[in-house]
Amino acid sequence: MKNIFLLLLFISFSAYSQTNLFNGTWSTENCKHCSKEYVLKLNIAQSNNKIYGTAEITSSDEKFVTGVMDITGNVYVLGEKAQISIKGEKGSVSAVLFANDGVLQFVKRGGADLMPKETILTKVHE
Numbered sequence: 001m002k003n004i005f006l007l008l009l010f011i012s013f014s015a016y017s018q019t020n021l022f023n024g025t026w027s028t029e030n031c032k033h034c035s036k037e038y039v040l041k042l043n044i045a046q047s048n049n050k051i052y053g054t055a056e057i058t059s060s061d062e063k064f065v066t067g068v069m070d071i072t073g074n075v076y077v078l079g080e081k082a083q084i085s086i087k088g089e090k091g092s093v094s095a096v097l098f099a100n101d102g103v104l105q106f107v108k109r110g111g112a113d114l115m116p117k118e119t120i121l122t123k124v125h126e
């Protein structure tokens with residue numbers, strides 16, 4: 001009886017294990033189809049269903065430079081989609097992130113024009 005209970009306990013823990021797909025540093029630096037006028041960089045830490053981090057756009061053109069902005073958000077149940085809010089000195093933006101095959105798709109939902117409407121980010125490091 002004890003062995004069956006331990007086996008069921010192990011199976012229940014392993015069934016709910018979660019991989020944090022959004023952890024790491026993501027950037028448009030290596031994106032082949034992205035605009036090269038600016039570089040969008042996201043540093044994200046995911047803990048269960050919460051996301052925290054920073055975002056920054058760097059460019060040689062001053063109108064694209066945002067400075068460091070704060071990211072907060074939530075991960076959806078299946079873990080491949082997240083709703084985030086980015087706040088900085090120049091305004092705020094809401095966006096959706098989709099994690100798929102080692103890339104992150106960024107889709108802006110609304111807010112200031114300081115972020116691109118849609119772009120693909122690749123992982124720089126964990």
